[in-house]
Amino acid sequence: MIRFIILALLSLFFTSSLFAQTAKEGYYIYDKEHRYLKIFNSRPEMIIDLVSSQGYELYGPDGLGVWLKSFKGLRYNSLAEANRKNNSERGALADYQTPEQIGEQLKMLQEKYPEIISLTSIGKSVLGRPIWAVKISDNAGQDEIEPEFKYIANMHGDEIVGRELLVKLIADLAMAYYDNNERIISLINNTEIYLLPSINPDGNAKRQRGNANYRDLNRSFPDFTTSDNQNISGSRPAETVAVMNFQKERNFALSANFHDGAVVVNYPWDTKGGDFQFQNLIVDLSAEYARNNSDMRGSGEFNDGITNGYDWYEVNGGMQDWSYYWHGDMQITLEFSLIKWPRITEISRQYNLNKESMIQYMRRIHQGAGVYFADNQLSGAITIYKKIDANKNELISSFGFSHGEFYKVLDEGEYLFEIKTTSKETNRSVNVVVKNELQENNGNYIFIN
Ligand SMILES: [Zn+2]
Structure with missing residues (x-):
């Protein structure tokens, strides 16, 4: 048995040196007292996510499940298996549109509202799918001098709520604009809004966290506190490189990054403790978002529905910290739904919960x-x-x-x-x-x- 464990450990190390932070296998760890968190945290090849009073998610390379067996009495569940079961029992995968259908829908919206919507692909996923960016602004075809805002969703392919919210938001903003809604007209006329409904279409098509190579995009950005501290593409995933190149070409000043698995607004830093450069402002922006969303406001896990990232759990290589540290683009992370892939009937409730928050947060770029x-x-x-x-x-x-x-x-x-x-x-x-x-x-x- 001991020999078996050592072999398993060795194979884990071996794989990890080749593929840093691969989300090939994922487990939900029932560890209310966080007794094992320190051990998992000390393993650089592992990813810990969504820490709560119930437990947390743990991702790692091939062999993680075998390794977990060596922890006597530890209770855990395979996330992929739970998804597979859910997919086959109620056809959950087919509840939602495919990345291709989403692309068609975005094209339709662009054709319907060409003055205020333009559509571009900022790059391709590993499997060659376009990564769509929708721009909403007056004279959408021109690059005007206006504050530039962005929302990015679905970087974790199995977290689908944000993708749906953005597609709805695009249609809703365009309709409100031509319905003479003064608040929306003013927002669109004076702002360049970029909405990216899915930057991980390959992962999304398979309902998995990582991209086609199981890379976790939200652990793949440059990080100023680690040795991976140069703002260069290097060997990063194609989807991450696309976002980095896009950011370099634009002047984003305010943004948010959409996730699921918790209900909270998370603000920087994620990668280190201590105050953010604009601590009062980022807390104010986060609290305003959460106040307008009754699920967040009423959160049992987080005071006022907000948290500092590092206070919650440390994330290295996240997009949020990279965005501000290298580009001065203030970014928060929004966690919408405890269930990452809810029944589709939940989406309209989520949209109503977040609509005012999403609009008001965009307006704040004018401060x-x-x-x-x-x-x-x-x-x-x-x-x-x-x-x-x-x-x-x-x-x-x-x-x-x-x-x-x-x-x-x-x-x-x-x-x-x-x-x-x-x-x-x-x-x-x-x-x-x-x-x-x-x-x-x-x-x-x-x-x-
Ligand atoms: Zn996520």
């Missing part, structure tokens, strides 16, 4: 300020100071920018932007004012000639 330049190829960096009083400025941070456009979501207040660009003539300092509920025409920008 910010930016600059743009006559030369739309200009790049550089802007150092932001907050004005404390007439003689005192507090350094906030420096952010890079490219394509002659810069915008950041900020706390209310007065700021000084110190601009350094590749062209000396445009170097200067400008004063900006940021207010909540302020929505300037096409965003709060200063033009620099």
